[in-house]
Amino acid sequence: MADIQAFGSNPAPVEGVGGWLLGQHRGPLTVTDDFSVLDDPVEQQDFTQDCEVQGRPACESVLLVQGMYCAACSDAVESAIAGQPGVLSAQVHAATRRLIVRWDPALVRISDLARAVGDAGYRLLPLQQALSVSERQAETRKALWRLFVAGFCMMQVMMYTTPMYVTEPGDIAPDLLHLLRWACWILSVPVLLFASGPFFGNAWRDLRRGRVGMDTPVSIGILVTFIASSGATFDPTGPWGSEIWYDSLTMFVFFLLGGRYLELKARDRTAGALDALINRLPERCERQQADGAFESISLKRLQPGDVVRVQAGQAFPGDGLLLSAGATVDEALLTGESHPVTRRQGEALVAGSYNLAGAALMRIERLGRDTRFAQIVQLMERASTEKPRLAQLADRIAAPFLFAVLLAAALSGWWWWQIDPDQAIAVAVAVLIVTCPCALSLATPVAMLAAAGALAKRGVLVRRLQAFEVLAGIDTVVFDKTGTLTRDRLVLSQVLVRPGLAPAQALQQAAPLASASLHPVSRAIARAAQEQGLALSAFSEVQELPGLGLQAGQGDSLLKLGSAGFCGLDEAGLLGAGQSVEGQPCSYLVDASGWLATFVLDEGVREEAAAVVAQLHALGLETRLLSGDQSQAAERVARQLGITQVVAQASPERKLAEVLALQQQGHRLAMVGDGLNDGPVLARADSSFALGHGAPLAQAQSDFVVQSGQLDELVAAIVLARKTLAVVRQNLLWAAVYNLVAVPLALAGWMPPWLAGLGMAASSLLVIGNALRLARPPQSRPV
């Protein structure tokens, strides 16, 4: 976090102000790439528009600033650009990470700006979605403008109508009254013609398709009140009576638009998050030519097998292998883990993760749609466009409900016409407005989207929104063993040593031998030594005898590490002497005088696994282990974690049969797995989790993908799913209660149209606000 000091500000207040995109802060990045691509007129069309500033032609570019994660960054970027000649204005939005710069093409090139920003430690990227951004901005501006027109006219209309409320009939001179009505009419026209545009537009669209939508009753209400009031204004003795409703009209339009505006803002944030995800890959990259020189080519022209150089601060363009000695990468997108990870030569790199320090060479293996990055984007897109089952239900109910509303409004209007014609229109309009089932249809999707967003921030991708519904109702969690509950590698669990020798000393002696080999046991010993920070002496000659062990030195300095037989030891004797452990893989270290130490190895049960199982039990869930491994190993892991029901040596078919049997007993289960062999069970289980490091096929079959591979995310997801369902129920209940209370009131004529508009907007906002509670992180994850 040293980078924050570079801006001379304190990061603490940032959490509160910048919104949820600013969670992590990435360090300043040294950028040396070639930005000339930004000057290409063809490319520029994507993100630059011509505009006019003070009568002179200029360009306006919208670019994404990469590496910016807090409010202080936006200031740094702005001041870096504003200092350049030819820059007319520059504005950075912290939450969306967009830079809007107006510049004079005669004085400056966009690549110069990009370099200036690069020197400040950030990167400018053209937005593929620049158009959609400006469209979205125009949309927001228009919504705000409509809201303002409705609001301001509403206030003023209220002023003109107040005298009519507070005076007795006849107190105001008839021509002054007429003037007030005229003034109201003039200010209602913009509300009707402009501010109500979206309602009419939607209603018309629905009408042409032969449907009845949410906006149909609203539009009818607006039209009816306006026509009736206009009739009263121009012909007070005519059939429309002398009552005017301009205040009600403008007020409910204002309240409804207020609700829509807040919805629009919420949606914008989601869209912005998705954009940021998609725009990660670089536009161009440096490919190594046959003669070793580098050329800058477009990402689209890159082929698998190409060797590319990735500068610090750039995202890797594809999945591939690292050719340089080492690289520090940020895989936060894929794992939710904000700490940089070190990759060594030959290790895999994933597209979309950032290279943090030094240029790195990589060989591309997969590009475009085949990368894990593309899969993630696809998963996100799919989840966000899907409608949950409960929402589909609400939508199905909505259409007949709306017909009923229209009928009820017409009937109540007709009924009141018989009793009190002055009231009839107000009652009919109030019924139309108050019953609009917005809250009902928002109740489910808004809660599930908020929950999916909260999980995505933790690195858990939700593949289907429906999954929340199911997950909240499960009673059993079934685990796969290898790779899920255990790490897929051995770890050193215990060191037994000759009297007088410390375990660390034994490890110090064995580690140089072990580090010469790639055998899982050797690697576990070498890793343990490395983790303890032991200083290792290097052996010049280590001999590996495959399948047996390692040895180094001659005569008195002879050192052997390996199986009992290889070391000349008797296993039964060792067990008897307490120098070995039964049922666990062991490796022995001997010197010239015999037994020195025993390294007891264990399948590395994940540190968090036991706690996770305990938490699941505390949530009232049963846990089971379904393993393809030997029963002894499976049972040992189960015992260690407190899982009582174990099925071992299960083939994929057997696993599937077990799951089906459980389901027939009435259990609803969540399966947690990572491997290819778990694919069928993951698909069959009611709800399924795939761990991020697992096979892509397993991920494709599951509802949730835990990118970080941390099991505790499972508990968080289950808790959140339960909360989500609770929120959905609250929302549906609220919407139902609201309608049950409001409709009779409106029918009885006790609810003026303005109150109906307020009630409807308030009920929608209440539903959204309730759902947004889910978007707050429940607790910060221990790192």
Added chain:
Amino acid sequence: MESMYLLIPLSVLLVLGIMGLFWWALQGGQFDNVEREGQRIFHGD
């Protein structure tokens, strides 16, 4: 009370004028990012 005959039309014109002013401010981008100004307090100059 005669002044009302002048004041009411005047107030209508005033409302329309203020709306025009807001339109100008909106199109100038002043409301595009309302949090921005509030965040300036966190930046040393």
